[in-house]
Amino acid sequence: MSQPVDKIGNWLALPVVAALTALCLAPLLILFVYSFFQVDFVTILHEPTFANYAKVAGSETYRGLIARAFGSALLVVGITAIIGYPVAWFIAKRVVAAKSTFLTLLLVPLYSGDLVRIFAWRVLLGAEGAVNRSLMWLGVTDTPFGGLLFSPLATHIALTYNYLPFMVIGLWLAFESLDDAWTEAAADLGAPAVDRFRRVTLPLTLPGLIAGGLMVFVMVAGDYLTPQLLGGASGITIISAVNDLFGTAFDWPLGSAIAWTMLAILMLCFGVGALAIRRSSFISEGT
């Protein structure tokens, strides 16, 4: 009975699938092909070579930038997880009536746009900004802290703020399906609070932590605007380097090679994460 309907569905989905393939996969493939080419002044030599990848691997600058991108991403994942756990727990377990209000409030910053948020942080953290003024008013300091803005600190504060909602949403979903009876049973069996978290809450919310963590990880690794506008001298990222290679430097093959190196590492992270989620939900379903 449902066979013909399924067929129609397939045909109807075809244009969308085709469009997605063309618009999403094709550029990546083109990029992949380009990453094996060479550039000679202003012409691209279509002779396959691994030279670009060798260059990426051999250059301390690029290696450093890639390491910094993923280091930052990991750091922000860690901070958002630490902040996200209590927030998600609170929304899932303590808020009853105003749950949707809380979730909306959490998402409001996302609606305001990247630039608006970044400039808001400039206003807050600048030499004349709200933070410095409060500190001076409180008598903590006489002269404003200049290093607050345009520093890795400012970048990471803003990154954490930007991507926290994704972590909270992931964890909130996990907490919603976490039965209180499990933590009560752990307490009943004598486990102190730290152990209840470590031995019960953490393993049972792990899929949410991984899902939220992956989202944050990818987005932080790919964010170049925030470091550029808030990081000052530290604001150069691997993404902005790629941008330069495709623009002024006119070295598309090298840019492609860096992009694909990043992509490969991200895909690896996703693979490991997906595997971990599958394993932990396999455990809780026990099929």
Add this chain to the structure above:
Amino acid sequence: MTALHNSTQTKESDRQGRPLLEAKGLFKSYGKVEAVSGVDFSLAENSYVTLLGPSGCGKTSILRMIGGFEDVTSGALVLDNVRMDHIPAAKRPINTVFQNYALFPHLSVAENVAFGLSYQNVPKSEISKRALDALKTVRMDALADRRPRQLSGGQQQRVALARAIVNAPRLLLLDEPLSALDRRMRKDMQIELKELQRRLGMTFLHVTHDQEEAFALSDWIIVMHDGRIEQQGRPEEIYACPSTAYVADFIGGATCVFGEVVEREGDKVVIDTPIGRHLVPGVSTLSTGAPAALCLRPEQLTLAKAGIAAHVKSCVFRGSDWIIECEAADQVMQVVVGVNPPAQGALVHVHFDPDRAWVAAASRGDL
């Protein structure tokens, strides 16, 4: 009022007057809802006690307060002569079998059972052996490596039981542990639970809304109604001498005909009811003029040549017998009939032996 009973007298003679747990004036309210309104009881060592009552009467609330999962609004809980209502759940020598078992899904059966042992003073090397021993007690050692979701409800129940008793608690709490099982399994588990309690010599506090289950298991029954204790005592006592109409109805399915005590004669009372004046044994604290109820259990009533005239309203076949509902003076009575039920609408005469009937207070306030 301690739950001492015959089979444990030798052991308990030296513990007389020293109950394991005492609840004194226990109150629990959730915001405006008062779930438990002043409850006093005590649990004796090595006894099986059930908290019996209909849905919403506050049984779970009492259990959760004893377990430490819910704050006591007012009143006190005393365990081994020590106030324990401010001790956190993790530090109480009490374990719980949760209604949905609450087994940890990410741990194996053996790991579930071993969970609590890491917080007891058990050497690491001995933990897995002890866990396995506990699993043997409930005949689940063969499935020690499975995950909880790979077990049937009855098997999960046994694992939950093993996980609790392995810690050798002073008191084991069970919240409707059999409600998820089918009738047959329930009967088997009742026998096992009772036997386990005897063998371990531990005190079990078991919550249920099923009076048959309470009778099958208990040394002591606490009947709850609307956040209060309606009556507590040994099962035979509660069955034979319900103190209020509510208990008579809930426990024995008795028809309660309300009336008034006219006078007392020894341990019997004369009660005036719409179905006549009768001299019947009754609650000793009933005074003349008090509202009371004549309690007639279906099996105490028979159809006879003479007696209370009544009309048959309905007949329900129960397999081994019939249950007849008949109405006399606006009172509906249930009568058990072996064979040949009367036709619907027929005029019958209902007879009962006054010495086997019982007069209870109309409500708790009239005692």
